[in-house]
Amino acid sequence: MTAARAPRFRLEPYVQFAKKAMAREATYRFDVFTTVASVLVRVYLLRMVWVALYARNTAPKELPLHAIITYSTVALLMGLVMDIDQTRLLHDKLHSGGIATDFMKPIVVPFYLFADGSGEVIFHAALIVPSLLLALLFVHIDVPGPLTLVTFFASFALGYLVGLFVNFILNCVAFWTLEIHAMQLIVTWITDLFGGEIIPLVIFPAFLQKIAFALPFAAMFSTPLLIYVGAIPPERYAWALGVQAFWVVVLALASTVIWRAGAKRVIVQGG
Amino acid sequence: MAIIEAVGLRKVFRSIERQPGLRGAVAALFSRTFVEKVAVDGVSFSLDPGELVGYIGPNGAGKSTTIKMLTGILVPTAGQLRVAGIVPYQNRMANATNIGVVFGQRSQLYWDLPLRESFELLRSIYDVPRARYLENMKHFAEILDLERFLGTPVRQLSLGERMRGDFAAAMLHDPKIVFLDEPTIGLDVIAKEAIREFIAAVNKERGTTVILTTHDLADVERLSRRIVLIDEGVVIYDGSLERLREEYGTHRTLVVTLAESYPDVAVAGAEVEGRDHNTVRLRFNRRELTAEALIRRVTERYQIVDVQIVEPAIDDIVRRIYLEGYHEGVVGAPS
Numbered sequence: 001m002t003a004a005r006a007p008r009f010r011l012e013p014y015v016q017f018a019k020k021a022m023a024r025e026a027t028y029r030f031d032v033f034t035t036v037a038s039v040l041v042r043v044y045l046l047r048m049v050w051v052a053l054y055a056r057n058t059a060p061k062e063l064p065l066h067a068i069i070t071y072s073t074v075a076l077l078m079g080l081v082m083d084i085d086q087t088r089l090l091h092d093k094l095h096s097g098g099i100a101t102d103f104m105k106p107i108v109v110p111f112y113l114f115a116d117g118s119g120e121v122i123f124h125a126a127l128i129v130p131s132l133l134l135a136l137l138f139v140h141i142d143v144p145g146p147l148t149l150v151t152f153f154a155s156f157a158l159g160y161l162v163g164l165f166v167n168f169i170l171n172c173v174a175f176w177t178l179e180i181h182a183m184q185l186i187v188t189w190i191t192d193l194f195g196g197e198i199i200p201l202v203i204f205p206a207f208l209q210k211i212a213f214a215l216p217f218a219a220m221f222s223t224p225l226l227i228y229v230g231a232i233p234p235e236r237y238a239w240a241l242g243v244q245a246f247w248v249v250v251l252a253l254a255s256t257v258i259w260r261a262g263a264k265r266v267i268v269q270g271g
Numbered sequence: 272m273a274i275i276e277a278v279g280l281r282k283v284f285r286s287i288e289r290q291p292g293l294r295g296a297v298a299a300l301f302s303r304t305f306v307e308k309v310a311v312d313g314v315s316f317s318l319d320p321g322e323l324v325g326y327i328g329p330n331g332a333g334k335s336t337t338i339k340m341l342t343g344i345l346v347p348t349a350g351q352l353r354v355a356g357i358v359p360y361q362n363r364m365a366n367a368t369n370i371g372v373v374f375g376q377r378s379q380l381y382w383d384l385p386l387r388e389s390f391e392l393l394r395s396i397y398d399v400p401r402a403r404y405l406e407n408m409k410h411f412a413e414i415l416d417l418e419r420f421l422g423t424p425v426r427q428l429s430l431g432e433r434m435r436g437d438f439a440a441a442m443l444h445d446p447k448i449v450f451l452d453e454p455t456i457g458l459d460v461i462a463k464e465a466i467r468e469f470i471a472a473v474n475k476e477r478g479t480t481v482i483l484t485t486h487d488l489a490d491v492e493r494l495s496r497r498i499v500l501i502d503e504g505v506v507i508y509d510g511s512l513e514r515l516r517e518e519y520g521t522h523r524t525l526v527v528t529l530a531e532s533y534p535d536v537a538v539a540g541a542e543v544e545g546r547d548h549n550t551v552r553l554r555f556n557r558r559e560l561t562a563e564a565l566i567r568r569v570t571e572r573y574q575i576v577d578v579q580i581v582e583p584a585i586d587d588i589v590r591r592i593y594l595e596g597y598h599e600g601v602v603g604a605p606s
Contacts (some may be wrong), residue, residue, distance in 0.1 A: 007368055007398070016395045024383040027424075101379045103344040105396055106367040267346055267360065 014115035021119025039131045046072040064232040070141040086117025090171040155224035158244035162219045165251035175262030196222030216247040275318040278604040280309040280350035310336040312504035323474045323481040325491035328501035373448035375456035387421040397444035416472045431462035448480040488585045507597040518581035525553045530574035
């Protein structure tokens with residue numbers, strides 16, 4: 001009898017998955033163009049909204065007008081990457097039943113999903129640069145000092161991981177329900193409201209702020225953005241990143257548990 | 272030594288029983304009753320390396336469930352299973368390197384990418400050495416005539432082209448065993464023949480063990496000497512195609528072309544199955560009457576121009592078994 005040994009882990013296939021996903025994204029060139037154009041339109045509109053609102057109200061002290069415009073613009077640029085549902089492929093495959101063929105290959109299926117999604121994300125991340133340059137035609141944004149900038153990028157990365165695991169858990173729900181559209185809509189509304197992508201959480205009424213900061217969604221947009229605009233001062237950086245890291249760990253563990261249960265369901269029940 | 276060994280393989284699915292109608296749907300949200308469905312009920316068989324076996328059965332017989340257990344994506348409820356020395360569901364990854372899979376209904380190629388890039392990706396997944404990869408690619412491109420559409424995105428390929436791509440994809444890593452699940456479904460005659468030729472070549476030249484699931488019995492007739500028939504989760508026949516034909520194909524048909532049009536044609540020991548102008552189809556039991564005797568009886572009464580003996584189609588035999596069940600040594604009662 002041949003020894004039943006799992007083949008050794010190799011990174012190469014996953015790098016290939018990511019590369020192919022990038023190539024695939026690049027084939028939809030029109031999509032690229034419209035993505036950049038939509039960012040510009042939104043940058044312009046949000047600037048108009050905030051200018052009008054600030055003209056009629058007293059500005060909150062943490063966020064003067066130039067800060068809120070910077071906030072909105074950076075949020076939109078972050079959205080180019082954050083709004084991608086990296087693991088949507090899982091839901092599609094569960095829906096079509098195609099997941100079975102992936103389990104018949106010598107690959108770690110969630111790694112495959114992450115690799116494929118990363119290719120897509122890296123491709124879209126590259127769009128941030130031209131979008132930023134074009135956005136500067138409409139708005140002026142503040143550029144913080146190097147420490148803040150570095151912390152912002154670290155916080156952005158953590159925020160990205162929070163979003164990734166939230167989406168992954170949602171996509172895993174399809175193991176049981178196959179259809180997750182309604183649930184995704186609800187979660188999108190909640191993240192839109194409590195994530196701080198559109199309205200900074202610091203201008204919420206106190207009780208709403210309490211709810212918002214107790215949820216993981218604030219770790220996605222709000223934390224990196226508040227760091228960027230200086231609403232979170234350097235002495236609180238460690239705490240802010242720590243909270244984000246906490247959510248990454250909690251959601252990663254939850255993802256592992258739900259994935260195992262889902263995969264077991266496919267394997268025992270046949271999907 | 273057997274390369275696939277299944278002993279008493281059993282798979283029971285549990286599903287929620289729902290009362291009909293909206294009321295039932297709502298009730299099911301709150302209280303659930305489970306029903307058990309036995310998909311595979313004590314299946315045993317064993318395959319030697321290099322065998323090519325047709326795994327046949329009507330829809331819902333348990334074929335796909337068996338294949339899923341063999342590929343390691345379904346855990347058996349009971350029974351033992353070894354594929355190339357490995358228990359598939361315990362070592363999914365190791366098992367995956369030994370097997371290749373083709374589903375007629377589902378492609379494993381990457382939809383948006385040119386065919387060539389799917390192959391590149393599979394090379395990387397299975398860690399096929401570059402030289403071996405190029406050698407296989409060259410060989411497959413030749414027999415499957417892939418060259419023409421290697422650069423075309425998979426979504427733009429015709430079904431026949433896609434299937435040829437899928438076959439090359441499944442064989443690229445030189446698997447010891449391939450599972451083919453309805454590989455010729457929906458294909459035209461020429462594409463079917465190309466695929467059958469490829470299966471035969473791979474089995475013969477590389478000694479690959481092949482399990483072929485199909486509803487097109489012409490695939491089986493052309494390719495395999497042995498068939499395993501499964502119905503309602505139970506193996507009802509395991510043996511050669513000839514033996515099945517011998518036992519069940521008791522009736523043959525004599526097609527007679529008459530020299531003139533007789534108003535009524537009747538021959539003792541045979542039944543008129545059909546008539547088209549001067550051509551009459553006479554069905555007879557070869558255990559009771561030889562073809563020679565029947566022809567003699569016909570010529571005694573009628574002027575004939577031509578005769579032809581038609582063997583029972585394997586389709587008819589299998590259809591009969593699906594309907595009646597298999598009985599060892601059955602003497603064909605007219606169906």
